[in-house]
Amino acid sequence: MSHAQQPILDPALAPPFPQAALPMLRDTQLRKNVAHATDVIQAKRARLIAEKSDWQQLRSAAALIRDEALENLGGYLEQFETRCKARGGVVHWAADAAEARVIVLGILQEENASEVIKIKTMTSAEIQLNPHLQAAGVKVFETDLAEIILQLGELEPSHIVVPALHVNRSQVREIFARTMGLDNLSDDPQALTAAARNYLRRKFLEVPTAISGANFLIAETGAVAVVESEGNGRMCLTLPRTLITLAGIEKVLPRYGDLEVMLQVLARSATGERMNPYTSLWTGVTPGDGPQRFHVVLLDNGRSAIRTRERERQTLRCIRCGACMNACPVYRQTGGHACGSVYPGPIGAILTPQLTGMKHAQTLPFASSLCGVCYEVCPVKINIPEILIDLRAQVTDQERGKAARFFDPMYLGMRVANLLFSRAWLFHAAQWKARIGLKIFTSKDGWIHSLPSIGAKWTQTRDLRGLPKQTFHAWWKQRKQASR
Amino acid sequence: MSPTLAARAKILKCLGAGHEAGGATPSQSCPRDYIRRGSLDADGRLAKLIERLREYDAEVAECAPDGLASEIATLLARSGRNSFVAPAGVPRQWLAPGVNWKIDGESGGELATEEIERCDGVLTACFCAIADSGTIVLHHSAAEGRRVLSLLPDWHLCILRASQIVETLPEYFDRCTEIPALVTWISGPSATADIEMTRIKGVHGPRFLNVIVVKEQGMGSRE
Numbered sequence: 001m002s003h004a005q006q007p008i009l010d011p012a013l014a015p016p017f018p019q020a021a022l023p024m025l026r027d028t029q030l031r032k033n034v035a036h037a038t039d040v041i042q043a044k045r046a047r048l049i050a051e052k053s054d055w056q057q058l059r060s061a062a063a064l065i066r067d068e069a070l071e072n073l074g075g076y077l078e079q080f081e082t083r084c085k086a087r088g089g090v091v092h093w094a095a096d097a098a099e100a101r102v103i104v105l106g107i108l109q110e111e112n113a114s115e116v117i118k119i120k121t122m123t124s125a126e127i128q129l130n131p132h133l134q135a136a137g138v139k140v141f142e143t144d145l146a147e148i149i150l151q152l153g154e155l156e157p158s159h160i161v162v163p164a165l166h167v168n169r170s171q172v173r174e175i176f177a178r179t180m181g182l183d184n185l186s187d188d189p190q191a192l193t194a195a196a197r198n199y200l201r202r203k204f205l206e207v208p209t210a211i212s213g214a215n216f217l218i219a220e221t222g223a224v225a226v227v228e229s230e231g232n233g234r235m236c237l238t239l240p241r242t243l244i245t246l247a248g249i250e251k252v253l254p255r256y257g258d259l260e261v262m263l264q265v266l267a268r269s270a271t272g273e274r275m276n277p278y279t280s281l282w283t284g285v286t287p288g289d290g291p292q293r294f295h296v297v298l299l300d301n302g303r304s305a306i307r308t309r310e311r312e313r314q315t316l317r318c319i320r321c322g323a324c325m326n327a328c329p330v331y332r333q334t335g336g337h338a339c340g341s342v343y344p345g346p347i348g349a350i351l352t353p354q355l356t357g358m359k360h361a362q363t364l365p366f367a368s369s370l371c372g373v374c375y376e377v378c379p380v381k382i383n384i385p386e387i388l389i390d391l392r393a394q395v396t397d398q399e400r401g402k403a404a405r406f407f408d409p410m411y412l413g414m415r416v417a418n419l420l421f422s423r424a425w426l427f428h429a430a431q432w433k434a435r436i437g438l439k440i441f442t443s444k445d446g447w448i449h450s451l452p453s454i455g456a457k458w459t460q461t462r463d464l465r466g467l468p469k470q471t472f473h474a475w476w477k478q479r480k481q482a483s484r
Numbered sequence: 485m486s487p488t489l490a491a492r493a494k495i496l497k498c499l500g501a502g503h504e505a506g507g508a509t510p511s512q513s514c515p516r517d518y519i520r521r522g523s524l525d526a527d528g529r530l531a532k533l534i535e536r537l538r539e540y541d542a543e544v545a546e547c548a549p550d551g552l553a554s555e556i557a558t559l560l561a562r563s564g565r566n567s568f569v570a571p572a573g574v575p576r577q578w579l580a581p582g583v584n585w586k587i588d589g590e591s592g593g594e595l596a597t598e599e600i601e602r603c604d605g606v607l608t609a610c611f612c613a614i615a616d617s618g619t620i621v622l623h624h625s626a627a628e629g630r631r632v633l634s635l636l637p638d639w640h641l642c643i644l645r646a647s648q649i650v651e652t653l654p655e656y657f658d659r660c661t662e663i664p665a666l667v668t669w670i671s672g673p674s675a676t677a678d679i680e681m682t683r684i685k686g687v688h689g690p691r692f693l694n695v696i697v698v699k700e701q702g703m704g705s706r707e
Contacts, residue, residue, distance in 0.1 A: 033680075036680065036681070037680065037681050040677075040681035041681065053519070054517075054518040054519045057515075057517045057518035057519075058518045060515065060517075061515065061516065061517075061518055064515070073499050074495075074496045074499035074500055077495075077496070077499070078496070087665070092488045093488050093489075093491040093492035093495055094488070094491055095490075095491040095494050095495060099487060099488075099491055102487070103487075103488060143688075144678070145676045145678040145679070145687060146678040149678070149679075162677070162678055162681070164678060164679075165678075165681070168679075168680055169679050169680050172679055189679040189680065189682045189684050190684055192679055193676060193679070193684045193686075193687055196687070197686075197687055197688060200688065201688075204688070205597060205598070205601060220663070221663050221665075223665070229674070229675050229676055229677070229687075230674055230675070230676045230687035230688050230689065231635065231674035231687055231688035231689025231690075232687065232688045234631065234635050234668070234688075234689060235635065235688050237631075238631045238632050238635055239597060239632065249495065249499075256657075256660070256663045257657045259657070260520075260653050260654040260656075260657045261518065263653060263669070264518075264653055271677065273671070274536065274616065274617035274618065274671070275614075275617035275618070275619050275669065275671035276671065277540075277670065277671050277672050277673065277674055277675050277689070278668065278669070278670060278671075278674070278689060279667075279668070279669040280631075280667070280668055281664075281666065281667040281668075282665070282666055283665040283666070284665075286665055286666055288594060288630065289624065289630045289631055289632075289666060290630075290631055290632075290666075298495070300491070300494075300495045300498075304495055304498035304499050305498065307498075307499065308498070
C-alpha cells in the first residue's frame with residue numbers, strides 16, 4: 001500500500017490538519033482515487049437533482065422536519081422509547097462513548113457471543129467500538145464491502161458513505177488475495193465483489209448476533225430505518241437472533257410520513273441514485289420474522305450540548321449523506337484521513353470539534369476556503385460556512401488568552417494590527433514604512449512573489465499585491481488641494 | 485439507579501425539561517410544497533416504472549390477469565432454476581407446475597433458514613410500486629412473505645398489479661392507511677459501487693429482480 005503510516009482518526013490524538021494533510025497531498029495515488037470517486041458521485045448526483053423540479057422545496061422541507069425533531073428532541077426520544085418498548089425492543093441510553101461500549105459489550109456477553117456481524121455504522125466508528133469488542137474477545141465481522149476492505153486491509157475509513165473510496169481495485173485485489181488466500185483473484189470489481197460475497201455468506205447464516213446503526217428512528221411508531229445497497233444490511237437485520245442498534249440521539253424523525261421527504265433527498269445526495277437498492281424498516285420485535293431480541297442504544301456523546309447552541313444546532317440536522325465532502329475542494333485534495341476523525345470533510349469540520357466539546361480538532365474549522373459549496377449541496381440545508389466561521393471565533397477566543405500563545409507570530413501580528421488600526425498617525429506611519437520595506441520584494445509587475453521569514457508562509461502558495469505608490473488618503477488629500 | 489437510567493436522566497435534562505411525551509403533532513411549520521401527487525395517468529405510471537426498473541437491470545414483463553399463471557410458468561422455466569419458495573399467502577394458481585415449490589408458513593410451519601438458502605428463487609406479491617424511483621415496497625404481509633424469503637434466494641420474482649403503481653413516494657405514504665411494522669423498499673437488485681464507483685449488480689441480496697405487471701381491464705396495450 002502506498003501509505004506507510006496509518007492515519008489517526010481519534011480527534012484527541014490526531015495531529016493538526018495542516019500537518020496531517022501534507023503526506024496526503026504528496027500521495028498522488030490517493031488523490032487520484034479520491035478525485036475519481038468524488039467526480040463520479042457528483043456527476044450522478046447532479047444528473048438526478050436536475051430531473052427533480054421540486055428539489056429546493058424538498059431541501060426546505062427536509063431541513064424543517066429535522067429542525068422540528070431537534071426542537072423537541074427529548075419528547076420525541078421518550079416517545080420513541082415508549083413505542084419501541086411496547087413492541088418488544090429494549091432501549092438503552094449512553095451519555096458518552098465509554099458508556100455505549102460497555103452497554104454493547106454487556107449485551108454481547110449476556111448472549112455469550114464470541115462473534116458479531118456488523119452493518120456499516122459511522123457511529124460505532126465514532127465510539128471506537130470494534131477495538132473494544134476485539135479486546136474483550138468478541139470477533140467482529142464487518143459486512144459492507146467497503147468496510148471489509150478496510151477491516152481486512154487494516155485501513156481507516158476516509159468517507160462516511162463510501163469509506164474505502166481512497167483504495168483502488170488493485171489495492172483491493174492485493175488485500176483480498178492476501179487475507180482470503182485467493183492467489184488467482186483478478187482485480188475486476190465483479191470478481192472482487194464475488195469474493196466478498198463468498199467470504200461472508202456462511203457468517204450471515206451462522207452468527208447469531210448483529211450490530212447496526214440507524215439512519216432514522218421514528219418517534220411515532222418506535223421504528224428504525226436503515227438505508228443500504230448491498231443486502232448485507234438486510235442479512236444482519238433479518239437472520240440473527242439478536243440485533244443491537246446503535247443510534248445517535250439526533251437520528252429521530254417525528255413521524256413515519258416524514259420519510260417521504262428524507263428518502264427522496266438521502267439517496268440522491270449520497271450515491272446519486274433515485275433510491276438506494278434496499279431500505280429496511282422494523283418496529284421492535286416481530287414474532288416469526290427477524291431477530292427476536294432487539295436492543296437500541298441511544299448515544300449522546302456531545303450531541304445534546306451541540307443542541308443547546310442556537311447557531312450550531314443545525315449541525316445535528318445531518319443525515320450523513322456525504323454530499324458536502326464530495327463537493328468540497330479541500331476534501332477532494334486531501335481525502336478524509338487528514339481530518340483526524342471518522343467524520344471528514346465539511347460536516348466533519350463542524351461536527352468533530354463540537355463532539356469533543358471544542359477540546360480537540362480545533363484546526364478543522366480553518367481547513368476551508370468558505371466557498372459555500374457544502375451548504376449548496378446539503379439536502380438538509382446546514383449552513384456549514386456560517387458554523388465554520390463561528391467555530392473559528394470560538395477557537396480564537398480559546399487561544400487568545402493562553403500564555404503560550406503570547407509570542408505566537410499570528411497573535412503578535414494581530415495585536416500590532418489592533419494598535420495600528422486604532423491610531424491614524426501610527427497607521428499612516430506604518431503604511432509609509434511598509435511601502436519602503438516591501439519595495440525590494442516587489443517585482444516589476446507590481447506583485448510580491450516571495451517574502452522572507454514569516455512572510456513566506458503567505459507567498460509560498462500565493463502572490464501578494466505590492467503596495468500602491470500612493471495611498472487612498474494621500475490621493476484624497478491631493479485631490480482636495482488640486483480642486484481648491 | 486442503573487447507569488443507563490442515569491444516562492437517560494442526564495440526556496433528557498440536557499435536552500430541556502418539561503417535554504410532552506405525547507403523540508406526534510402534525511407539523512404546522514413544515515410547508516409541503518414539494519410535489520406530492522404525480523401527473524401521469526395509469527399508462528404513463530406503468531411506462532415510467534418499467535423504464536426505471538430496467539435502468540436498475542431489473543427484468544419486467546407485462547400480462548393480462550388471465551395470462552398471469554402462464555407468464556409465471558414461462559419466467560420460471562426461462563430462469564433455468566428448479567427450486568422455488570413462496571409465502572403461504574400467494575394465490576395457489578401462481579405456483580406453476582414443473583418446478584419444486586417450498587411454501588413458507590403453510591399450516592403454521594416456517595421454513596428453516598437453511599431450507600430457504602437452498603432455494604434458487606422466490607415468488608412474492610408486493611404492497612405497492614413507486615414509478616418515480618423504480619421502487620417495489622414490501623410490507624411483508626402473508627402474500628409478501630417474511631423478510632428472509634425475499635432475501636436469501638438469488639432470484640426474486642415479484643407480482644404487481646398495475647393498480648398498485650403510484651407515481652411519487654408521497655403517494656405511497658398516502659396509501660398507508662395503517663403504518664406498517666415491517667417495510668422493505670427494493671430498488672433494483674442488490675448492488676455496490678464501493679470499488680472505484682463501478683456499479684456491480686448482486687452482492688448479498690438477490691442478484692436478479694424480475695417483475696410481472698398484471699394489467700387490469702381498460703389499460704392501453706403498450707407492446
